[in-house]
Amino acid sequence: MGKVADMSTPARRTGRPRSAEADRAILGATRAALVELGWGKLTMGDVAARAGVAKTTLYRRWAGKNELVVDAVAAVFDEQLEVADHGSLRADIEDVVVRFATLLERPETKTALMAVVSEATHDEALGARVRSAIVDRQKRLVLIGRQRAQLRGELPGEEDAAAAARNADLIFDVIAGSVVHRLLVSAEPVDREWACSFATLLLHGLAAAGSGAGIAPAPEPARGHDQKPAGSV
Amino acid sequence: MGKVADMSTPARRTGRPRSAEADRAILGATRAALVELGWGKLTMGDVAARAGVAKTTLYRRWAGKNELVVDAVAAVFDEQLEVADHGSLRADIEDVVVRFATLLERPETKTALMAVVSEATHDEALGARVRSAIVDRQKRLVLIGRQRAQLRGELPGEEDAAAAARNADLIFDVIAGSVVHRLLVSAEPVDREWACSFATLLLHGLAAAGSGAGIAPAPEPARGHDQKPAGSV
DNA sequence: CCGATTACGCTACGAGTCGTAGCGTAAGAG
DNA sequence: CTCTTACGCTACGACTCGTAGCGTAATCGG
Structure with a gap:
């Protein structure tokens, strides 16, 4: 198993x-x-x-x-991997959000996931194990959803394969991260209303990000990348 | 302290x-x-x-x-609370993303945050402490950024106070969650390129979400097909 | 059927951590 | 000066860890 x-x-x-x-x-x-x-x-x-x-x-x-x-925990994630085609990108997003939230609301996963991720920050092997056993399986859902949306004409096709991969990673981090944060950090429910708002946000972002520009990508040289770590250790 | x-x-x-x-x-x-x-x-x-x-x-x-x-860990977050006005919503978003990522890349915070959040799932008092000591202080940055953007005319003003609060919570979860997930779960860097892509996604989502509908919020149980984004962006 | 091989349950162990109690001492408040 | 609280130190029982050793159970190859 x-x-x-x-x-x-x-x-x-x-x-x-x-x-x-x-x-x-x-x-x-x-x-x-x-x-x-x-x-x-x-x-x-x-x-x-x-x-x-x-x-x-x-x-x-x-x-x-x-x-x-x-x-x-990985065994639990195995159960919940199917996702039906709901006919629209919005419906698919809302479904995956609610589904993922349901999974995270189970007390087993809730507690374990964060703890394991925390430990993984010192143990690269553990991190790799988490990603292959849990994260990558969820990421598949994003790829499926995007493919469906492209077939429906809701999203433009990708020109560059590398850019497509980067974009999928971005979207996955946004979806999974937002749900996790809402649920485990803010400790507020991921109900249909929230899923709807989130989907709205994401849909417009996707539509624009896929079609190239729209809002100026910001002047690069303006400010340096440097922060002030203000070390305290 | x-x-x-x-x-x-x-x-x-x-x-x-x-x-x-x-x-x-x-x-x-x-x-x-x-x-x-x-x-x-x-x-x-x-x-x-x-x-x-x-x-x-x-x-x-x-x-x-x-x-x-x-x-x-809260003491570390106290240091990094200022954020300068960079003249545009995009620049402010990118700055807060990079800044937050820098904070999370410090080994102290990296390790501790997830572990504490995990423990907080069983200890409500601890969760409240985390939120008041760490999370809420970061959330302030979202409110400041939005206010600035509204003054610049980049974002529409809020009609409903409750809706405004919900929206701010959503945005905060999206920003913080995405960065955390990218960094700690996917274990990939939050560099300028990623921050730019993320900001693009968020900007378009914000512009649309603020101005009311745009993409139909989908019927409840029996979801049919939705129309494509009305290109107000 | 019979050895070889591996897994299992059980017990026991040293090492390390936890959180607390007791004691004498140090440092402000009145 | 006295009262009150914080501090450093030591010691303690309870618990967990991860391992070792032993006898037994299950399966495979011949």
Whole structure:
């Protein structure tokens, strides 16, 4: 199921196989523990007890809390990957926003995602794992939506492939970031009204950004890139 | 100096006063420890040692790691609150984006913010503290920017005060969320090019969203096809 | 059926952290 | 000077971590 980084065990043909049911039990127990305890108080021993598994079994499969939680959450994201064609770009955007918000409102994901991202700032391998297991799968939805919109004539086709990729990344960061921030930082609901306002904002931005200029791209040399870090450490 | 939630100690006129220098040393040591160790491995004992302070002193002032880190990070955000008038809405947006990104690229904030937000999903008091100490101060920049743009005639004035507030919240979530996501989740740089693309997206969205409709807000459950943007932009 | 191999459950362990209590001392307030 | 509070220090029980060792269970190749 999850087990994203198990490519490293290609040769294991003999011996007792690992219990697939233990995997399910462990990941489920991890999600349950996340809901009740939160990231900070979640312990490996507790997860093992809930799963009816020895603590050592956990460590045989995952290096630690971080990796375990990534896989536990990734399994949830696997469920929610389909998105129907709603006939218009606006409807598709609103749908993906509400859908993503619903996913984030689940207490398991809510707690875990931010914690894992935080840990990933020191652990590049963990970051890569998060991106491949969770982020990239969501990004696919943006690509699908754009393709549909282009077929409908709602968005202009891309001239440059590189620019298209950059644009898709931008849009994904805007959508996912806005929803996450609204929900987890501002702690306010992503209801249909908000989704509608957000979609309106995005639609106009997209229509313009795709068709080239419109508002002057700002004079470059005007100001330097330099900030004042005002170091305090 | 954060100390956001010390309103609860009004009556302490007698006795030895708390060392203000200890506060500075502790918060500085916390930031340094965050850089080196990250959230996960940061311990109260370590912070105390770095600050040259007894561990008990830490617990006399903060309930635990969460509260301590919030204040330590909030102090950083205090430094970076000014924003100059760059003459155009686009320039102001790009500036605030780059500025915010610079702040988030500092290893202290990078690590701490997400971790604290994660913990806040289980601790409403902590969430409120984060919002009042960090988020709301950033939100002020959005309000200032909008006011300037309205004075310049770049944005229409608001009819409804409630709608104006909702709109400001939306814009703030979009800006902050997008930058955070780009930087911490996608792990890609917020350079001038990205800021420019983002500003373009946002500018067109703003111009349209402010002037009322433009793209039909879509019917509720049974969504049909919508017309394309009326090109008022 | 039989060894070889691997996974599992269990126990135990040292190391490290947590948060608190107790004590004597330092520093302002009245 | 006395009262009150903060500080540094030490020590403590409780807990978590991650690992090691052991006997047992399951599966594969011959």
